[in-house]
Amino acid sequence: MIATESLSKRFPRVTALDRLSVDVGPGVTGLVGANGAGKSTLIKILLGLSPATEGRAEVLGLDVATKGADIRERVGYMPEHDCLPPDVSATEFVVHMARMSGLPPTAARERTADTLRHVGLYEERYRPIGGYSTGMKQRVKLAQALVHDPQLVFLDEPTNGLDPVGRDEMLGLIRRIYTDFGISVLVTSHLLGELERTCDHVVVVDGGKLLRSSSTTDFTQTTTTLAIEVTDTDEHPDGTRAVREALHARGADVVDGGGGLPGAGHVLLLTAQGEETYDLVRDVVADLGLGLVRMEQRRHHISEVFKSEDEQRKEAVGHGS
Ligand SMILES: Nc1ncnc2c1ncn2[C@@H]1O[C@H](COP(=O)(O)OP(=O)(O)OP(=O)(O)O)[C@@H](O)[C@H]1O
Incomplete structure (x- = not known):
């Protein structure tokens, strides 16, 4: 699904990724590391939104340096920060994102209804997003990442700001993205424990370097x-x-x-x-x-x-x- 080879990203004052080589297969993969470890930087490079300084990377067999648009067609992205317009409803926003991904109007409306139901936002779907709780906003962000039926989704800190119940619900939803729909997931978190329950595979980064990449069972059993x-x-x-x-x-x-x-x-x-x-x-x-x-x-x-x-x-x- 994802392969990087000696991938580096240097900003003038900091090396965000340092010769990172990693392979990620199908399933739910956790990308874990402290704040500033380089997780968001890696996702932006994998989406073809930010060029690497060195090295190479492929997503679904497509080179990130030249095939960014093709990758973004096939991959969903849930960004870390709040980026939702407060004055529109979840339905309006997600339909808009579905249309941006190239779905025709009817398909966009149908897929939006299905996806919002799947993330548990069906009842509130016509209310303006500005009045939503943090958990509901995270679900809208998740829905827009899934609406165009991607092969793979990148979820950047989806449990951020959630209380323990909201966290558990979100982790359950993430698991079902793969088990119910076969969409592979790369999910980032700075909390190791929550990935243990949710992921098949865990990649640990620290200071932009790969610390470890192995299956969750290996992590807990070796x-x-x-x-x-x-x-x-x-x-x-x-x-x-x-x-x-x-x-x-x-x-x-x-x-x-x-x-x-x-x-x-x-x-x-x-x-x-x-x-x-x-x-x-x-x-x-x-x-x-x-x-x-x-x-x-x-x-x-x-x-x-x-x-x-x-x-x-x-x-x-x-x-x-
Ligand atoms: N556009 C930028 N210009 C300069 N430095 C940057 C830029 N983007 C990220 N960095 C730096 O690169 C390092 C890695 O940042 P990144 O956002 O990838 O970390 P992260 O693991 O996603 O952490 P967080 O969860 O806090 O976002 C940090 O030191 C950050 O300050």
């Missing part, structure tokens, strides 16, 4: 930590220590997690490399004749990709959900 707790026996009065030594002897990278849940014993933490790690723990505990109180996987959240291993281990102790 660094799974196992928390293990065992009973003591007469033979092994310190069961935790016995397990730690046995695991260590068999090459497992295991650390003492210290005190566990209130009332519980010590917790051992080790990084799961796959199914074999579970088997190893089971065998070691059984060989020692100990009881396994808990062995649980703690799936990491995307935000933890940015935390040190020490911080992650500290947090793993005590809440093994």
Whole structure:
């Protein structure tokens, strides 16, 4: 869907994109980074609205440097900032945008009605936009991005300014753009957590550079930590220590997690490399004749990709959900 190769954008005082090479396939992809990371700049280059200083990029197989108009015909764009005229209704505005995209009048009206219904704005569609809440305005912006039935949409910070309920509704809508209509999505956010739930793939940029690009499951599973707790026996009065030594002897990278849940014993933490790690723990505990109180996987959240291993281990102790 999108491919960039060593893409750079330099402004006189700042490098907004720094040799960014990334491939984005179909589905819902999150583009995440702090404010100023270069997300909006990338979208503008991909739409052919702003030239890159160096490198190249293609959207739907079209070169952004020469095929901007063709790209904009096939791609929808929801800009970050409020850009809606206050005096017209959602229907008038979205019909206008549909006509701008080349739809004939009847098709524009029909598609507008369908799209506004889809984004949940049907009842209010004849009221002037100026009286809308932030959430309703975001939905109008989303509707105008979808009205010409694009193959791909770029959504720049669509959850900005929304309360938690509005955020959840918007994330649900974004997911359905792909599942119900097959339109692929590139959605930006500075909030890592919300992309974890919504996206198939996440691209992380920082200071215009690519930090990471991988599937959401890889993000959350590659660094799974196992928390293990065992009973003591007469033979092994310190069961935790016995397990730690046995695991260590068999090459497992295991650390003492210290005190566990209130009332519980010590917790051992080790990084799961796959199914074999579970088997190893089971065998070691059984060989020692100990009881396994808990062995649980703690799936990491995307935000933890940015935390040190020490911080992650500290947090793993005590809440093994
Ligand atoms: N037209 C411009 N002229 C000069 N600098 C710019 C211009 N547009 C963006 N920048 C700078 O480029 C960097 C990246 O900006 P960009 O808007 O792409 O970031 P972003 O990740 O989208 O953040 P935000 O969510 O705050 O918009 C910032 O330092 C910004 O100040």
